[in-house]
Amino acid sequence: MSANDAKNARTAMTIAEMQAIMDTSPFIKFNGMRIISADPQTSTIVVEMALRPELERLPGTGQWHGGALSGFIDTVGDFALVLGIGGVVPTINLRVDYLRPATTLILTATARVRRAGRTVGVVDVDVEDSEKRLVAVGRACYGMQPG
Amino acid sequence: MSANDAKNARTAMTIAEMQAIMDTSPFIKFNGMRIISADPQTSTIVVEMALRPELERLPGTGQWHGGALSGFIDTVGDFALVLGIGGVVPTINLRVDYLRPATTLILTATARVRRAGRTVGVVDVDVEDSEKRLVAVGRACYGMQPG
């Protein structure tokens, strides 16, 4: 572990602290996102979300609406930066590729910071279903001033 | 009006028909999207959405979470194609640029088809607040086989 890594590890937020920030947001809380793990060394965070009826594409199908996935990706990408910065940052833009219908009760998003610059951060987000199939990939960029 | 336009106008769905399809989706219905106008000649559709508490970024601020906007853009872009095709199409990918915080009760999305090809359709979506400020712009591409 380098001096810089040590510093990151010292200042990184805990999962409980980040979950508390998430739960402050009515949108995130309603969506029920739950942080599973976070690694400040690799700037990676893993978050789960369970399908609730309001997020279904068609009633009783168990298929997620794509809009629920885009909000999931936007949020989890943000918290991959929160881990190092300590506060939520504004999304500049967001891109989502839908690869397969998402049809399992639980989805898991893994977000990894690709670049944390002075003014812009770029994060990749993979979303898998509970069978480990990749259902969507996201990439987003954020401003680096929490606010 | 050309013969082709006449054909489009003849086969285009009505607002009531499209709203009924929207309301079949738990996700869209929960978000309360409401079609205001649709023009099959220009392949343009205008849809409104009102802030509900579950879509707020922070409680009591009146600010929309970006995830609510991305789901709005995805859906309204799709229905700009539904207007001509007659059925919902799968999103291939979605991109959203956030331009300003969205803080009015009502947001209005205007979606316009840029290209309806044989296999792929591309749609632009502008989202304005009730002061006519542009708060976000979206662009999405969709497969052209309803299903």
Added chain:
Amino acid sequence: MSANDAKNARTAMTIAEMQAIMDTSPFIKFNGMRIISADPQTSTIVVEMALRPELERLPGTGQWHGGALSGFIDTVGDFALVLGIGGVVPTINLRVDYLRPATTLILTATARVRRAGRTVGVVDVDVEDSEKRLVAVGRACYGMQPG
């Protein structure tokens, strides 16, 4: 014309000034981009480019390679901001949708600033062939500090 518009019009660069900046860049000069018009009131710029053999997808077909179009879009989007800012700005990210094969000798890109914020600018770029068919659409965001 508002006071603010008047200010923009006063400070906006001329086409000759912007063309001189373009021609300083070996990449842009090799691609032969030529500014046709610029409107500081609407933050819009129109630029032409002629196919040269090195930009063809396959020899003798007259079809542009998509990579030539993405460089065209990136550059023209930048100069829509240059018009108001007075200097070239760094591209944060770029997105291009290819709508039809581009097969005419001349292509024309029209770039329009959608948002010039304090730190980020967003520009839309439409590329048409000489038959006025839309061959590609681009959207890019740029940092707002010239450098």
Added chain:
Amino acid sequence: MSANDAKNARTAMTIAEMQAIMDTSPFIKFNGMRIISADPQTSTIVVEMALRPELERLPGTGQWHGGALSGFIDTVGDFALVLGIGGVVPTINLRVDYLRPATTLILTATARVRRAGRTVGVVDVDVEDSEKRLVAVGRACYGMQPG
């Protein structure tokens, strides 16, 4: 190695075959792209490109113009699919995030297929300079019918 992997390995193109296809394109040949390695098991391809004067942002700086990188990413992403499909496919859309100025003589792009569906393929492309710094990341989607 599964039966399916064996089939892929059998039918995958060789580097020499893919390089020959690349060199048929005036655009790719002018840019001097050279395939370094290809792995059909992981659908990954590595391609190098050397800065030539026509690709410089400003004369004598050794800095690549972003437009050269976007053409590089578009092409290398395509050939990650060519590896399995056996022919060049049309780009549907392309997105590039620029992370750092690219200033080394050689750049290396690594493209990995994230999803090769029936009609759409999605590929991620990382571009590194010769110091192994990540200078840009791309993601593109392609139609799956070679033509």
